Structures are given as C-alpha cells and as structure tokens.
Amino acid sequence: xxxxxKCRGLSLISGGLDSQLAxxxxxxxxAEMEGVCFATPFFSPxxxxxxxSALGIKLHVIDFTDDEIALVENPxxxxxxxMNPCIDCHATMIRRAGELMEKLGFDFVATGEVMGQRPxxxxxxxxxxVEKSSGLKGRLVRPLSAKLLEPTIPETEGLxxxxxxxxxxxxxxxxxxxxxxxxxxxxxPSPAGGCKLTEEGFGRKLKDLRDHEGLRDRRLVExxxxxxxxxxxxxxxxxxGRDKQENxxxxxxxxxxxxxxxxPVNCPGPSAILTGEASKDxxxxxxxxxxxxxxxxxxxxxxKIAINGNAEGAIAVPRPYCRDRFKEYQIC
Ligand code: SF4
Numbered sequence: 001x002x003x004x005x006k007c008r009g010l011s012l013i014s015g016g017l018d019s020q021l022a023x024x025x026x027x028x029x030x031a032e033m034e035g036v037c038f039a040t041p042f043f044s045p046x047x048x049x050x051x052x053s054a055l056g057i058k059l060h061v062i063d064f065t066d067d068e069i070a071l072v073e074n075p076x077x078x079x080x081x082x083m084n085p086c087i088d089c090h091a092t093m094i095r096r097a098g099e100l101m102e103k104l105g106f107d108f109v110a111t112g113e114v115m116g117q118r119p120x121x122x123x124x125x126x127x128x129x130v131e132k133s134s135g136l137k138g139r140l141v142r143p144l145s146a147k148l149l150e151p152t153i154p155e156t157e158g159l160x161x162x163x164x165x166x167x168x169x170x171x172x173x174x175x176x177x178x179x180x181x182x183x184x185x186x187x188x189p190s191p192a193g194g195c196k197l198t199e200e201g202f203g204r205k206l207k208d209l210r211d212h213e214g215l216r217d218r219r220l221v222e223x224x225x226x227x228x229x230x231x232x233x234x235x236x237x238x239x240x241g242r243d244k245q246e247n248x249x250x251x252x253x254x255x256x257x258x259x260x261x262x263x264p265v266n267c268p269g270p271s272a273i274l275t276g277e278a279s280k281d282x283x284x285x286x287x288x289x290x291x292x293x294x295x296x297x298x299x300x301x302x303x304k305i306a307i308n309g310n311a312e313g314a315i316a317v318p319r320p321y322c323r324d325r326f327k328e329y330q331i332c
Contacts, residue, residue, distance in 0.1 A: 006030070007107040007108070007159035008031065008032045008105070008106045009031040009032070009033050009034075009107060009109070009160075010033075010034055010035070010036050010100060010101050010104075010109050010110070011023050011026065011033055011034070011035050011036070011057075011110040011112075012035075012037070012093060012094065012097055012111045012112070013035035013048040013051055013052055013055075013059060014037065014047065014048060014051075014112070014194070015037075015047025015048045015051040015188065015189055015194070016047070016051075016112065016188055016190075016194075017176055017180055017185065019035075020054075020055060020112070020180075020185050021112060021144060021176060022110050022111060022112035022143050022144060023055050023110075024055070024183045024185070025164065025165060025166060025179075026110055026141070026143050026160065028164050029160040029165055030159070030164070031107075031108075031154075031159070031160050033055075033057050034057050034059070034060065035051075035052045035055070035057050035058065035059040035060070036059070036060045036061075036096075036100060037049075037060075037061055038062050038063075038064035038096070039061055039062070039063055039065070040063075040064045040068045041065060041196075041218075041222045041224065041225065042196045042197050042202075043195045045059075045061050047189050048061075049061075050187065054185070054187060060100060062096055062097075062100070064093065064096065065218065067089075067096065068089065068197075069216075069221065071085040071088045071092065072197070072206065072210065072215060073210060073215060075088045076088050076133075077129065081200075082197060082200050082203035083206045083207055084195065084197040084198045085197070086118075087126055087129060089197075090111075091130045091133040091134045092134075094130060094131075094136060095133070095135055095136070098134060098135060098140075101136075101139070107139075107154050107159055108140070108141050108152065108159075109134075109140050109141070110141045110142070110143060111140070111141075111142055112142075112144060113127060113130075113142045113144070113145065114142075114145050114168050114169065114170075114176075115127060115142075115145040115148050115149070115169040116169045116170045116171065117169075117170065127142070138152055139152065139154070140152065141154060141155070141160070141165075143165045143166060144166050144168045145166065145168055146165035146166065146167075147162070147165055147166060148167050202332070204331050204332050205224050205229050205331055208229060208331045209221070209224065212235060212237060219256065219257075220275065223239060223250075223253055223258070226239075226246045226250070227239045227240055227241050227246050227249075227250060228240040228242060228332065229330070229332050230289065230326065230329040231329055231331055232281075232282040232285050232286065232329055233281065233282065233285070233329070234278070234279035234281055234282045235276055235282070236274055236275065236276040236277065236278035236282035236283075236286070237259075237274070237275040238272055238273070238274055238289060238329075239259070239272060239273040239275065240270050240272045240289070240290070241271045242270070246271075247263070250271045250272065250273050251263075251271055254273055254308065258273060258275070259273035259275040260273065260274040260307060260308060261307070261308050261309060262286060262290055262306070262307060263290070263305065263306055263309075264290060264291070264294045264296075264303050264305050265304050265305070265311045265314050266304045266314075267294050267295060267296040267298075267303060268294065269290060269291075269294025269295060269296070270290060270293045270294070272289075272290050285326075285329075287305050287317045288317060288325075288326075289321070289329075290303075290305055291303040291305070291317040291318075291319050291321050292319075292322065292323045292325070296319050299319070301316075302316035302317055302318055302319065303319050304316055
C-alpha cells in the first residue's frame with residue numbers, strides 16, 4: 001500500500017447501515033473519508049446527517065430536486081415498483097458526487113452497495129450500468145462487495161488496501177449485522193425506508209401531478225407530502241387538508257401564490273387549494289367536496305366557503321353531501 005499520502009474518499013451516505021459500514025471499511029483500508037448526501041422533497045437528509053455525525057465525518061449536502069424531477073419525468077432505465085427511478089437516480093447521485101470529487105480533490109467516490117442485495121438495482125449488471133452512466137469508471141469503490149468486482153484505480157494504485165475490502169453479496173444481512181457490532185454502529189434506519197418515491201400512494205399523487213400541472217413548480221411538488229388529492233372531471237386538481245396542520249400548510253402555500261384557496265368560514269372544515277384552470281363545473285364540485293368534508297352537523301343552513309380568504313364574499317353551498325360521491329375523483 002502507498003504510504004506516501006493518505007487518499008481521500010467521498011462516500012454516499014443514506015444513513016442506512018451499509019453506507020455507514022462502507023465508510024468504516026474504507027477507513028480501515030487506509031482512506032480518509034467524508035460523506036455526501038442528497039436532499040429533495042422526496043427524501044430528507046436527516047438520517048444521513050445523524051449517521052455522519054455518529055461516524056465523525058464531514059457531510060456535504062447536495063440539492064438534488066431538479067435532477068430527481070427530471071428523472072421522474074423521463075427515467076432512461078424505467079421505474080421500480082412505484083415512481084422510483086432507482087437505477088438512474090443512483091447513477092445521477094454518483095455522477096453528482098463525482099463532480100464534487102473533482103471539485104474538492106478527492107481520489108474516489110464510494111457507496112455501500114452490495115452485489116445482489118436488491119434484485120433490480122444492485123445486481124452485477126445494474127452496478128455496471130450505474131458505474132458507466134455515472135462517468136466514474138475506475139473511481140467508484142464499493143467496499144462491501146469490492147472483492148467480487150474489478151479492482152478500481154485507488155486499489156490498483158495502492159491508495160487503499162484491497163485486502164481490507166470485503167466480498168459480501170446477496171440479500172442476507174448477517175455479515176452486515178456482525179460488522180455493525182464490530183464497529184459499534186447501533187443506530188440505523190431500515191434499508192428500504194425513507195424515500196417517498198417507493199411508496200405506492202405517493203407515486204399515484206406524483207404521477208397525477210406530472211400528468212396534469214407538471215413538475216416544474218417546486219411548490220406543488222413540495223405539497224405532495226401533505227393532504228388528500230382529487231382530480232376533478234374537467235381536469236382541475238384539489239388538494240384537501242386533513243387536519244389543522246395541513247390546513248395551515250395549504251394556507252401558507254396559497255398565500256405564496258399556489259392555486260386558489262378555498263375554506264369554510266362558518267363551520268370547522270378543511271382548507272383546500274384548487275389547481276389548474278378550473279372549469280365552472282370543477283369549481284362547483286370543489287365547493288361541494290369541501291362541504292362534504294366539513295363538520296357542519298350543527299349548522300343551521302348552508303356551508304359558506306371563502307375564496308382566497310374573502311369571508312364577506314363566501315359562497316353558500318347546500319348540504320349535506322355524501323363524501324362517497326367524490327371517491328371516484330380521489331387520487332390518494
Ligand atoms: S429509493 Fe429513492 S433515493 Fe433511493 S435510488 Fe431509489 S429513487 Fe433514488
């Protein structure tokens with residue numbers, strides 16, 4: 001091994017066990033490690049921050065929203081089980097990490113990928129696709145499965161000790177659990193958790209937004225994490241708050257220019273944002289839908305719904321409406 005200088009690696013940190021082990025194994029193999037993680041409205045960097053802090057390494061956070069949206073719109077290698085473009089997402093993250101590597105003078109990028117762990121995105125072929133499309137050929141180290149893969153440049157140059165790298169493969173987790181005990185890693189989320197793009201319900205909302213308003217307005221993308229969604233017959237969208245907190249989020253978004261705010265003023269009920277060019281019919285359907293979700297049992301008369309907070313001009317909507325009537329419009 002080359003003793004003249006300590007080589008520097010930049011490791012993708014998700015917060016999960018494998019990404020933490022990758023750092024530990026590479027440190028044992030002689031590298032000085034820092035971490036990089038990604039932030040989007042679909043996954044938070046919080047777990048990565050916690051892991052980096054426990055590992056005692058510096059963490060770089062990259063805003064990945066525009067990249068992820070472009071991939072959701074057009075994933076060259078398709079989606080996984082939901083709206084998760086995992087192969088392309090992973091390759092793009094590695095490409096972005098590679099750009100940071102160049103900029104900050106690191107020797108290589110590392111990941112905690114394990115060959116064969118995920119049938120779609122971590123088989124030998126997918127690992128090859130990811131490496132090729134990331135543009136990092138020879139500079140992408142997967143320390144947990146390195147001995148099953150071609151030696152990388154830092155290994156052949158003796159910057160890291162290949163003998164200290166591992167040969168883990170498959171979906172069983174025993175070796176990772178043993179290594180976690182060895183390195184004293186106790187805090188890590190489940191391997192699959194954390195990314196909303198893998199959730200079926202979230203995927204339905206995202207697809208609906210992509211196919212109607214589109215994904216260019218980040219504010220609408222950020223709202224995907226809250227509230228019920230309806231797509232009305234003429235194409236307008238309705239985002240309906242489920243509790244006080246979500247109502248407040250919707251009010252704030254509308255104040256910032258997102259859609260038209262609709263909310264009952266004479267009984268408790270949901271705030272809602274109407275998006276897109278609403279036809280007269282869609283507008284009226286929205287009012288009825290909000291009335292159906294309002295708690296108007298003790299109300300003597302119509303539900304009054306204000307547009308953009310204008311209580312004086314509130315529109316009277318007869319009641320009651322059965323919620324079931326609107327089920328066919330509900331996305332999630
Ligand atoms: S689970 Fe989410 S963050 Fe991870 S690779 Fe897939 S799409 Fe990207």
